[in-house]
Every structure is written in C-alpha cells, then in structure tokens.
Amino acid sequence: MSAQDKMITVANRLGLTSLKDMQGTTRMVYDSQTTASGTHTFFKGAAQRAFPLTNVGANGNQFQVDEALLVEKIGFFVPEAADGIAYGGLNTRSVKFDLVIGNKTVIKDATCEFGGEQAFYNDGTLGSSVIDLEGVGILIPPQVEYYVVAKVFSGTSRVADSVRLGCYLFGTGALLNFNTTI
Amino acid sequence: MANQVNKLAYVDSKLGVSLPGQQTTRVIYDSINAAAGQQFYEFFTNFAGKSEFQTNLTTNKLDSAESMVIKSIQIIMNSTTSNLADHLNLNITVGNQVVLKDFDPSFNASSRGLAFDRLHSGFNDTKNLEVRLLTDIVIPPQVNFKATLQLSNALVALNDDITIVFKGYGRIFSAGNSF
Numbered sequence: 240m241s242a243q244d245k246m247i248t249v250a251n252r253l254g255l256t257s258l259k260d261m262q263g264t265t266r267m268v269y270d271s272q273t274t275a276s277g278t279h280t281f282f283k284g285a286a287q288r289a290f291p292l293t294n295v296g297a298n299g300n301q302f303q304v305d306e307a308l309l310v311e312k313i314g315f316f317v318p319e320a321a322d323g324i325a326y327g328g329l330n331t332r333s334v335k336f337d338l339v340i341g342n343k344t345v346i347k348d349a350t351c352e353f354g355g356e357q358a359f360y361n362d363g364t365l366g367s368s369v370i371d372l373e374g375v376g377i378l379i380p381p382q383v384e385y386y387v388v389a390k391v392f393s394g395t396s397r398v399a400d401s402v403r404l405g406c407y408l409f410g411t412g413a414l415l416n417f418n419t420t421i
Numbered sequence: 422m423a424n425q426v427n428k429l430a431y432v433d434s435k436l437g438v439s440l441p442g443q444q445t446t447r448v449i450y451d452s453i454n455a456a457a458g459q460q461f462y463e464f465f466t467n468f469a470g471k472s473e474f475q476t477n478l479t480t481n482k483l484d485s486a487e488s489m490v491i492k493s494i495q496i497i498m499n500s501t502t503s504n505l506a507d508h509l510n511l512n513i514t515v516g517n518q519v520v521l522k523d524f525d526p527s528f529n530a531s532s533r534g535l536a537f538d539r540l541h542s543g544f545n546d547t548k549n550l551e552v553r554l555l556t557d558i559v560i561p562p563q564v565n566f567k568a569t570l571q572l573s574n575a576l577v578a579l580n581d582d583i584t585i586v587f588k589g590y591g592r593i594f595s596a597g598n599s600f
Contacts, residue, residue, distance in 0.1 A: 243556070262518055262520055264554075268523075316535055324573045326533075328535050329534070368534045409528075412522075
C-alpha cells in the first residue's frame with residue numbers, strides 16, 4: 240500500500256470522502272520549546288507561538304478541513320537559543336515519546352534513539368535524531384487535535400536530561416483544493 | 422497515481438493538452454540578489470536583468486506545450502554571513518493553488534542527523550540543500566507559478582545570492598512533424 244492509498248483508505252473509513260480530491264503534497268509540521276525541561280508537550284498550544292518557533296500557524300494542533308498529514312518520520316532537535324532560529328540534533332541524547340491523535344495514543348512509549356538507523360543512511364558525520372515509522376505511516380485526519388509528549392534522557396547512561404527541545408512530523412500530505420469555483 | 426509519467430499525462434489530459442511532446446528531465450531555476458538583512462524572497466516572479474545562469478525562464482509559466490513534475494527542490498545560498506540551516510518557511514503556488522505549504526526544508530541542510538531524506542541531505546553543508554518530495558507536483562502549461570521563501574535569520578548581506586531549483590520529469594515541445 241502506498242502512502243496515498245493509506246490516506247484515502249483511512250479517510251474513507253472516517254467518512255472523509257472528499258480527501259481523495261484534494262491537492263497531494265509533501266508536508267511537515269514542527270514545534271519547538273525554548274525553555275529547558277525534562278518533559279515537553281509539542282503542538283498543543285502551538286497557535287500561540289510564531290515562526291520560527293513553529294510552522295503550524297493559526298490552526299494550531301489540528302489541520303483545517305480536507306487537509307491531512309500521513310506521518311512517516313518523526314525527528315527531534317534542540318533549539319540553540321530562546322529565539323528558536325538555530326538548532327541542532329540531539330547530540331547523544333535520546334527521546335521517549337507518545338504521539339496522540341484525538342483521544343487515541345497511536346505511538347506509545349517509543350524512543351527516538353540517538354544514532355539509530357545508521358546502517359541505512361548517510362547523513363554526514365553526526366548520529367541520527369529521526370525515527371522512520373514502520374508500515375506506511377499514521378494519518379492525522381483533518382480537524383482532529385494531535386500532540387506529542389516527549390521526555391529527554393541520555394542515550395548512553397539512560398538518565399533523565401533537561402534541554403530545550405523541538406519536534407517535527409514529516410510525510411505525505413493533502414492540502415485543501417475546492418475543485419470548483421466559489 | 423502510478424508514477425510521475427502517468428500523473429503528468431493525466432493532469433495534462435485533464436487540462437486539454439493534446440500534443441504528446443518530448444519526454445525529458447527538466448530543471449528550472451531562479452536566483453535573487455539580496456538586500457542586506459532580507460528575509461523574504463519571491464522566486465519566479467521577476468526575471469528582469471537576470472543572466473542565463475541566474476534563471477532559465479523569461480516568464481513565470483511554462484510554454485504552451487511544456488509541463489513538468491517537481492520531484493525535488495534545491496536551495497543554494499551564496500553568503501558568508503547567513504545560512505540555510507536555521508528555520509525556513511517555503512511555499513510553492515501553482516495557479517491559485519498552494520501546493521507546498523509552510524514547509525521547512527532546513528532540516529535537510531548540514532549534517533545534524535535531522536534530514537527527512539538522508540540520501541539528499543546536505544553533507545556538512547549549511548548553504549546548499551535539497552529535498553526530495555514524496556508527492557509529485559505538476560506544473561501544467563501556461564499556468565503561473567511561484568515560490569516564496571522566508572528566512573528566520575536576518576544575516577544575509579548586500580549582494581548575497583539565493584537560488585531555488587526545481588528538478589523533475591517534464592515534457593517539452595515536439596511538433597512530431599517537419600515544418
């Protein structure tokens with residue numbers, strides 16, 4: 240099953256029959272918090288933050304009508320300062336996280352281990368801070384709230400850590416297309 | 422949609438393009454000479470005074486018998502003070518339709534282990550990045566298109582250059598006959 244097929248299948252199950260007529264795209268949303276903490280909740284309340292801290296805009300942690308994202312990769316990054324402009328990778332840290340869509344936890348107690356997936360990719364000299372979702376991915380439907388809860392810890396000594404943190408969700412998306420004159 | 426060839430043919434047929442055309446790999450680009458501190462750039466809308474190496478278009482639409490599928494986007498910055506590794510906001514509009522919305526390609530710059538697509542990540546390069554798209558995006562014939570890019574930093578110096586490149590599968594004019 241392709242990413243597009245999964246989007247259409249899930250959307251049809253949810254009664255979103257018009258999603259198949261929308262504009263296909265590649266989409267990513269990110270959110271960052273520039274106060275150091277051991278636990279971060281991303282995307283909730285993101286409408287209150289502006290670029291470059293987040294790119295979700297006024298809709299916050301839900302997509303508007305007939306827009307959706309099939310999450311295929313989840314990455315974590317560390318903002319370098321309070322302005323959120325520059326950022327780096329996890330740098331030996333790992334992140335334990337949940338992804339919640341609506342009232343349902345769709346990824347539970349997963350970890351993005353620093354330096355994972357190295358066998359498959361060449362990404363320069365630094366370890367990976369990204370996890371690729373197995374299977375085709377997970378669909379965030381339109382107008383359903385989503386958020387990520389993340390806890391930071393040392394990838395080697397396995398003790399809790401406190402840092403600034405950001406999170407991105409990347410994958411195949413749909414953008415609203417009226418398909419008619421209005 | 423099965424592949425980029427079929428998608429381009431499908432969209433073209435929907436729009437009434439009848440000529441078969443010559444299949445090709447298409448690369449289009451536009452470069453902007455920046456003002457100091459400039460953070461917002463609009464590509465493919467102003468071609469005046471640009472050389473053939475700054476842009477290979479003369480108008481912000483493809484010819485009547487030409488179309489293309491955007492498969493990857495490359496951004497190149499010529500600057501000693503700024504970079505593409507800080508957050509970016511890229512939008513692409515075809516016709517009146519936004520086809521790439523609030524996209525941040527900066528994660529593919531440098532080598533921080535954050536790339537979407539590590540085969541196309543910028544190896545230790547903060548000023549040259551490429552993103553491979555997951556979905557084919559068609560630019561049909563004779564339809565305006567543009568790209569806007571917002572930098573989060575204001576470090577660009579006077580006369581720095583920023584270039585955007587669209588690469589993909591395309592169709593160019595072929596009469597299929599002798600004139």
